[in-house]
Amino acid sequence: MKQIQIIAFLAALTMFVCILELIRRRKLKERFALLWLIAAIILIIFSLWGRLLEILAKIMGIYYPPLVLIPIIIVIAVVLFIYFSIIVSDQSEKIKTLAQKIALLEEEIKRDKNPN
């Protein structure tokens, strides 16, 4: 194994373990962690299987194999960001519904307390 491979492997493994640990400590919910775990696994595969970069470089027509990582990383990042934007949109809708319910209930409670 080349030196860089060892470093890359350790970095990716650390990421993987950190995510698992965050789940274990209940700081991260499983459904949000899944995508991060997949990202970590992809990075581990790349660090162990050095030839993979060369194969992909050939398929994609890239002369310098390490550059293959750039589009891969961009794709992973974009997918994650979109995924989280979807979650934020969903949650803001739910927060709105909750706030409206609270406002309506508050009005009803006040009306019950002092009916005119």
Place this chain on the structure above:
Amino acid sequence: MNQTIAQNLRVLAIVPAYNEEITIQSVVQEIVDKVPGIVVCVVNDGSYDNTADVAKKSGAVVISHPFNMGIGAAVQTGFIYAIRNNFDVAVQVDADGQHDPSFIMKMVSDLTQMNADVVSGSRFIKKGGYKSSFLRRIGIVIFEIINRLVVGQKITDSTSGFRAFSKRAIVFLADKYPEDYPEPEVLIILKKNGYKVIEIPVEMRNRQGGQSSIKGYKSLHYMAKVILAILMQSVKREAK
């Protein structure tokens, strides 16, 4: 022209308000004075001034959002209130005094007589009454063309916030109300779902207090965003 509201028709005025303590009292009182039997519901959208207290003292039902959520959410809260309390018609009225409540009767009677789901008050059907700048008029014409294409009906004033809604429309909109630029979008989703939309001429006054949220270079930005919202709305899939 019959201008009385059919008896036993329960009408709710929904007044979305965000920091409108200066005008809210006269708006509420004028609605109550001009439309006998109406219930005024002020949806206080997280104001940090005295809007809620002033509105309450003026005799309105006040529903206060715990934080500001925008006019779309405020009007929707009003619709949910209308359903929970069995109203037949809801009329949306601005809190800044731009809308003359004398038109409410006409809007409601047109709604029932023409069997419509929305009666939208338009500033632009008749000439006069509303002065606007050259740029603003260009914007209005562009909106008209887009609406023609998207809604498939001539809408002269798609950003009007002075509207009466039938019970059917209330039930539909309480469930899904567009958020960002609700006025033009509401017409599109209602038309798309087979509801009947009509416009009648109204005159609008200059605002008594506060300022338009849209002015200067912001108006171009606003237009671009509204057009995007309208176009997106027209291709959106039905929500489940």
